[in-house]
Amino acid sequence: GDSVTQMEGPVTLSEEAFLTINCTYTATGYPSLFWYVQYPGEGLQLLLKATKADDKGSNKGFEATYRKETTSFHLEKGSVQVSDSAVYFCALTSLDTGRRALTFGSGTRLQVQP
Amino acid sequence: EAGVAQSPRYKIIEKRQSVAFWCNPISGHATLYWYQQILGQGPKLLIQFQNNGVVDDSQLPKDRFSAERLKGVDSTLKIQPAKLEDSAVYLCASSFSLARDIQYFGAGTRLSVL
Numbered sequence: 283g284d285s286v287t288q289m290e291g292p293v294t295l296s297e298e299a300f301l302t303i304n305c306t307y308t309a310t311g312y313p314s315l316f317w318y319v320q321y322p323g324e325g326l327q328l329l330l331k332a333t334k335a336d337d338k339g340s341n342k343g344f345e346a347t348y349r350k351e352t353t354s355f356h357l358e359k360g361s362v363q364v365s366d367s368a369v370y371f372c373a374l375t376s377l378d379t380g381r382r383a384l385t386f387g388s389g390t391r392l393q394v395q396p
Numbered sequence: 397e398a399g400v401a402q403s404p405r406y407k408i409i410e411k412r413q414s415v416a417f418w419c420n421p422i423s424g425h426a427t428l429y430w431y432q433q434i435l436g437q438g439p440k441l442l443i444q445f446q447n448n449g450v451v452d453d454s455q456l457p458k459d460r461f462s463a464e465r466l467k468g469v470d471s472t473l474k475i476q477p478a479k480l481e482d483s484a485v486y487l488c489a490s491s492f493s494l495a496r497d498i499q500y501f502g503a504g505t506r507l508s509v510l
Contacts, residue, residue: 286438318501325400326439326487326501371438382491383429383452384499386438 284309284376288387291369295362295394303357303390305346305372313374315339315348315355316384320369329357329370362394398422400502402488408508414476417505421469421490427451428465429499430473431487439487445471478509 289304307313317329317339330339335350344359355372372387401420409415421428426447431439442461444452447468456463460479465471475482485506489499 323503325503326489328498328500331498373438382427383441383444384431384439384489386440388436388438 284313284374284385286372286374286385286387288370288372288390291389291391293390293392295392297364297394297396298361299394301357301359301362301366301392303370303372303392305355305357305387307353307355307372307374309353309374309376309385311376312350313376315346316373316375317344317346317355317357318371318373318386320371320389322368326371362392364394364396367392367394400488400490400500402486402502402505404505405503406506406508408510409478410510411480412477414474415478415507416475417473417486417488417507419471419473419488419502421471421488422500424492425490425500426468426493427491428471429489429491430463430471431489433485433487433504435484442473442486475507478507480509483507483509 285308287306314333316331318326319329330341332339332348338347346355346357369389369391371389373384428445430442433439443456443463445465448465463473485504487504488502491499
Protein backbone atom coordinates (compact mmCIF):
# COMPACT_ATOMS: atom_id res chain seq x y z
CA GLY A 283 0.00 0.00 0.00
CA ASP A 284 0.86 3.67 -0.01
CA SER A 285 3.35 4.94 2.55
CA VAL A 286 5.29 8.09 3.46
CA THR A 287 8.63 8.20 5.26
CA GLN A 288 9.91 11.34 6.94
CA MET A 289 13.13 12.11 8.72
CA GLU A 290 12.83 11.74 12.46
CA GLY A 291 12.91 14.77 14.69
CA PRO A 292 13.22 16.85 16.56
CA VAL A 293 15.11 19.15 14.28
CA THR A 294 16.62 22.03 16.24
CA LEU A 295 17.86 25.08 14.37
CA SER A 296 18.89 28.61 15.15
CA GLU A 297 16.90 31.48 13.71
CA GLU A 298 17.81 32.28 10.06
CA ALA A 299 19.27 28.80 9.48
CA PHE A 300 18.43 26.76 6.37
CA LEU A 301 15.84 24.02 6.80
CA THR A 302 15.46 20.72 4.99
CA ILE A 303 13.01 18.03 6.08
CA ASN A 304 13.27 14.89 3.97
CA CYS A 305 10.21 13.04 2.72
CA THR A 306 10.01 10.00 0.46
CA TYR A 307 6.96 8.07 -0.62
CA THR A 308 5.72 4.80 -2.05
CA ALA A 309 2.53 4.88 -4.07
CA THR A 310 0.92 3.49 -7.17
CA GLY A 311 0.41 5.81 -10.08
CA TYR A 312 0.83 9.54 -9.69
CA PRO A 313 -0.12 10.73 -6.22
CA SER A 314 -0.67 14.30 -5.14
CA LEU A 315 1.82 15.35 -2.47
CA PHE A 316 1.31 17.68 0.49
CA TRP A 317 3.01 19.25 3.44
CA TYR A 318 0.79 19.98 6.44
CA VAL A 319 1.87 21.90 9.54
CA GLN A 320 0.58 21.60 13.09
CA TYR A 321 1.32 24.53 15.37
CA PRO A 322 1.09 23.96 19.13
CA GLY A 323 -2.53 23.66 20.23
CA GLU A 324 -3.89 24.00 16.70
CA GLY A 325 -5.22 21.72 13.98
CA LEU A 326 -3.41 20.61 10.87
CA GLN A 327 -3.05 23.28 8.19
CA LEU A 328 -2.10 22.80 4.58
CA LEU A 329 1.30 24.38 3.95
CA LEU A 330 1.82 23.52 0.28
CA LYS A 331 1.00 20.95 -2.37
CA ALA A 332 2.11 19.58 -5.73
CA THR A 333 0.04 17.45 -8.05
CA LYS A 334 2.44 16.27 -10.75
CA ALA A 335 6.10 15.53 -11.36
CA ASP A 336 8.47 18.55 -11.27
CA ASP A 337 5.78 20.79 -9.77
CA LYS A 338 7.06 23.07 -7.03
CA GLY A 339 4.72 23.97 -4.18
CA SER A 340 5.51 27.09 -2.18
CA ASN A 341 4.01 29.08 0.67
CA LYS A 342 5.31 31.34 3.45
CA GLY A 343 8.89 30.91 2.24
CA PHE A 344 8.67 27.10 2.27
CA GLU A 345 9.19 25.12 -0.93
CA ALA A 346 9.02 21.49 -2.01
CA THR A 347 9.50 19.94 -5.46
CA TYR A 348 7.74 16.76 -6.61
CA ARG A 349 10.56 14.44 -7.74
CA LYS A 350 9.14 11.32 -9.32
CA GLU A 351 12.52 9.84 -10.19
CA THR A 352 13.54 9.80 -6.53
CA THR A 353 9.97 9.55 -5.13
CA SER A 354 10.72 12.51 -2.88
CA PHE A 355 9.10 15.75 -1.75
CA HIS A 356 11.62 17.42 0.57
CA LEU A 357 10.57 20.56 2.42
CA GLU A 358 12.98 23.52 2.41
CA LYS A 359 13.13 27.03 3.76
CA GLY A 360 16.02 29.41 3.36
CA SER A 361 15.75 31.21 6.69
CA VAL A 362 13.62 29.86 9.52
CA GLN A 363 12.00 31.94 12.23
CA VAL A 364 11.01 31.10 15.79
CA SER A 365 7.38 31.20 14.63
CA ASP A 366 8.07 28.24 12.31
CA SER A 367 8.40 25.94 15.33
CA ALA A 368 5.78 23.26 14.74
CA VAL A 369 5.30 19.67 13.62
CA TYR A 370 5.48 19.13 9.87
CA PHE A 371 3.73 16.23 8.13
CA CYS A 372 4.35 14.98 4.61
CA ALA A 373 1.31 13.31 3.04
CA LEU A 374 -0.09 11.95 -0.21
CA THR A 375 -3.34 11.02 -1.85
CA SER A 376 -3.32 8.30 -4.44
CA LEU A 377 -5.42 8.87 -7.53
CA ASP A 378 -5.55 5.14 -8.13
CA THR A 379 -7.56 4.46 -4.98
CA GLY A 380 -10.11 7.08 -5.94
CA ARG A 381 -10.81 7.57 -2.28
CA ARG A 382 -8.64 10.63 -1.64
CA ALA A 383 -7.87 9.98 2.01
CA LEU A 384 -4.47 11.28 3.05
CA THR A 385 -1.62 8.93 3.92
CA PHE A 386 0.67 10.74 6.37
CA GLY A 387 4.24 10.36 7.47
CA SER A 388 4.98 10.27 11.19
CA GLY A 389 5.76 13.98 11.40
CA THR A 390 8.93 15.96 12.10
CA ARG A 391 9.07 18.39 15.00
CA LEU A 392 10.98 21.59 14.24
CA GLN A 393 12.29 23.73 17.07
CA VAL A 394 13.76 27.11 16.15
CA GLN A 395 15.80 28.87 18.79
CA PRO A 396 16.30 32.66 18.84
CA GLU B 397 -15.51 31.29 6.35
CA ALA B 398 -15.95 29.13 9.45
CA GLY B 399 -13.60 26.18 9.76
CA VAL B 400 -14.23 22.59 10.74
CA ALA B 401 -15.72 22.50 14.23
CA GLN B 402 -15.16 19.62 16.63
CA SER B 403 -16.31 18.95 20.17
CA PRO B 404 -15.41 18.25 22.82
CA ARG B 405 -11.75 19.33 22.76
CA TYR B 406 -10.79 16.94 25.52
CA LYS B 407 -12.33 13.81 26.99
CA ILE B 408 -11.16 11.51 29.78
CA ILE B 409 -12.95 8.19 30.29
CA GLU B 410 -12.26 4.83 31.85
CA LYS B 411 -11.81 1.71 29.77
CA ARG B 412 -15.00 -0.04 28.76
CA GLN B 413 -16.93 3.24 28.84
CA SER B 414 -18.43 4.77 25.71
CA VAL B 415 -17.66 8.15 24.16
CA ALA B 416 -18.88 10.20 21.20
CA PHE B 417 -17.24 12.94 19.17
CA TRP B 418 -19.00 15.49 17.00
CA CYS B 419 -17.85 17.22 13.82
CA ASN B 420 -19.38 20.02 11.77
CA PRO B 421 -17.56 20.42 8.44
CA ILE B 422 -17.13 23.57 6.39
CA SER B 423 -20.41 24.59 4.81
CA GLY B 424 -20.84 23.02 1.37
CA HIS B 425 -18.16 20.38 1.81
CA ALA B 426 -19.48 17.02 0.63
CA THR B 427 -16.56 14.87 1.77
CA LEU B 428 -15.86 14.26 5.44
CA TYR B 429 -13.03 12.25 7.02
CA TRP B 430 -12.28 10.96 10.52
CA TYR B 431 -8.63 10.31 11.36
CA GLN B 432 -7.00 8.87 14.46
CA GLN B 433 -3.66 10.36 15.53
CA ILE B 434 -1.78 8.41 18.17
CA LEU B 435 0.94 10.34 19.99
CA GLY B 436 4.12 10.52 17.92
CA GLN B 437 2.47 9.23 14.73
CA GLY B 438 0.80 10.72 11.70
CA PRO B 439 -2.99 10.68 11.40
CA LYS B 440 -4.55 7.49 10.04
CA LEU B 441 -7.90 7.33 8.28
CA LEU B 442 -10.77 5.71 10.14
CA ILE B 443 -13.68 6.48 7.83
CA GLN B 444 -14.55 8.65 4.85
CA PHE B 445 -18.02 9.90 3.87
CA GLN B 446 -19.24 11.36 0.62
CA ASN B 447 -22.41 13.22 1.56
CA ASN B 448 -24.16 10.70 3.83
CA GLY B 449 -22.65 7.60 2.23
CA VAL B 450 -19.56 5.71 3.38
CA VAL B 451 -16.71 5.69 0.82
CA ASP B 452 -14.07 3.90 2.88
CA ASP B 453 -14.31 2.33 6.33
CA SER B 454 -11.74 -0.42 5.80
CA GLN B 455 -9.58 0.81 8.72
CA LEU B 456 -12.45 1.32 11.19
CA PRO B 457 -12.49 -1.24 14.06
CA LYS B 458 -16.15 -2.00 13.56
CA ASP B 459 -16.48 -4.12 16.69
CA ARG B 460 -16.16 -0.95 18.79
CA PHE B 461 -16.18 2.09 16.52
CA SER B 462 -19.15 3.48 14.62
CA ALA B 463 -19.76 6.68 12.69
CA GLU B 464 -22.64 8.31 10.96
CA ARG B 465 -23.43 11.35 8.86
CA LEU B 466 -27.17 11.14 8.61
CA LYS B 467 -28.03 14.36 6.77
CA GLY B 468 -24.78 14.72 4.87
CA VAL B 469 -23.57 17.54 7.13
CA ASP B 470 -22.63 16.87 10.77
CA SER B 471 -20.98 13.62 11.76
CA THR B 472 -20.61 11.66 14.97
CA LEU B 473 -17.90 9.11 15.79
CA LYS B 474 -18.58 6.72 18.67
CA ILE B 475 -16.41 4.27 20.57
CA GLN B 476 -18.08 1.59 22.66
CA PRO B 477 -16.46 0.09 24.68
CA ALA B 478 -13.22 2.06 24.80
CA LYS B 479 -9.83 0.41 25.25
CA LEU B 480 -6.59 1.88 26.55
CA GLU B 481 -5.11 1.85 23.03
CA ASP B 482 -7.89 4.18 21.84
CA SER B 483 -6.13 7.07 23.59
CA ALA B 484 -5.41 9.45 20.73
CA VAL B 485 -6.47 12.67 19.04
CA TYR B 486 -9.47 12.23 16.76
CA LEU B 487 -9.37 14.59 13.82
CA CYS B 488 -12.20 15.50 11.52
CA ALA B 489 -11.48 16.92 8.08
CA SER B 490 -13.60 18.01 5.15
CA SER B 491 -13.11 18.79 1.49
CA PHE B 492 -15.35 20.30 -1.14
CA SER B 493 -15.57 17.06 -3.09
CA LEU B 494 -13.66 13.89 -3.91
CA ALA B 495 -12.12 15.70 -6.86
CA ARG B 496 -10.69 18.51 -4.73
CA ASP B 497 -7.56 17.39 -2.91
CA ILE B 498 -7.34 19.96 -0.15
CA GLN B 499 -8.64 18.77 3.19
CA TYR B 500 -9.35 21.20 6.01
CA PHE B 501 -8.89 19.93 9.54
CA GLY B 502 -10.58 20.68 12.82
CA ALA B 503 -8.58 21.17 16.03
CA GLY B 504 -9.35 17.60 17.11
CA THR B 505 -10.61 15.85 20.22
CA ARG B 506 -7.98 14.49 22.58
CA LEU B 507 -9.20 11.27 24.20
CA SER B 508 -7.53 9.74 27.24
CA VAL B 509 -8.68 6.26 28.26
CA LEU B 510 -7.65 5.32 31.81
